Amino acid sequence: MKAGPRYVLTTPRLGTLARRSVYVACLLLLLTGIAWLVLHTWVRVEGAFGPQHHPAEIWLMRLHGLLAVPTLTGLGALLARHVWPAWRPRQRRTSGLLVLIACALLALGGWGLYYAADETLRQWLSVSHWLMGLALPALLLGHVAGARRERRADERAARRQAGV
Incomplete structure (x- = not known):
């Protein structure tokens, strides 16, 4: 007789706490990333030597990096x-593979931004990182919406089959 696994997951669906944790982590990363992007791209403050980047940029970047650790x-x-x-x-x-690839590229891009010294590479990594970061919510929403659609269709088919 072949021994089975110690536990068997009956469904890959996440529990409520896990699902909400993923959503909150992604939302916080998205918000800190967008806030940094807005400040970095469009906001300048008057400094002692003329216009300079907003001082909150560095704190948003630090918070963004800090949030990446529990998210990973x-x-x-x-x-x-x-x-x-x-x-x-x-x-x-x-759709799940697309979400995973986007997450992996974001993690690698963030790591590269932290460690890369070459300014040309940093610029390329920065743009690709924020473009992927802005695309990830659409990928995640598509994955979740597709799963919900499939689950509802399965439930309707089961009710029809049961004669309800």
């Missing part, structure tokens, strides 16, 4: 709890 930890937990159980039955694989 949560992403690791998400792999075990959500991604792997849904991978074999091919549930929302394409």
Whole structure:
């Protein structure tokens, strides 16, 4: 007799707390990133030697980096709890893979921005990082909306089959 796993996940759907934690973490990263982008691109303050970047930029960047740490930890937990159980039955694989690739590119881009010394590379990484950061919510919403649509269709089919 073949031994089975110690536990079996019946659904790759996240629990309420885990789902809300992912949404809050992504929202906070998005908001700090957008706030930094707005200040960096369009806001200047008058300094002792003329116009300069807003002093809140550095604090937003630090907060953004700080928020990335628990978000990446949560992403690791998400792999075990959500991604792997849904991978074999091919549930929302394409949209989920796009979200994962975007997250990986954002993490690598953030790491590169922190450590890269070459200014040309930093500029390229910066633009690609904020473009991917602005695209991620649409990818995540598409993934969630598709899953909800499929779940509702399955529930309707089950009710029809049961004769309700």
